[in-house]
Amino acid sequence: MKQREVTDSHNTTWTCVQAYAGLEGKVAEKAAKLAETDEGLVPVVCTPSGGAQTVRLELQSNWLDDLSDEELQNAIAEAQ
Template sequence: MMKQREITDESNTAWTCVQAYAGLDSKTAEQATKLAEAQDGTVTVVCTPSGGAQTVRLELDKDWLEELSDEELTTAITSAGSGS
């Protein structure tokens, strides 16, 4: 099962966030996830907006699905999307 989260930011853009490599078959995904997990325990999360705006890549804690609040996730997307 692909883990994803959907949130809506302040400008009413709906974002779907998925951990990179989550869509691969389980054995490949497991290896890719281990490789993708940085030394500091972060993973790459790709967030795609509705309406065709720019996709955003985030480096988040590997527990982002359970641990990160919607507010924190929105803030990460907003700051990444503004190029800062």
């Protein structure tokens, strides 16, 4: 399962993973396809290292490779 970590200005480290990323095979493909919106957005869950609450985001499907750390941090901040 691929994930990304970013640390915000409050020194909280966020671990972000696309929903259903832990599934394997055809089930994973089907779940990921069903979860993607018509606009190409996918659900991403970001879990903090500290006392902050987990956030759920909708990001472009290429978020893992193409979204900058700053853009990911901003999306997390907006969702809080």
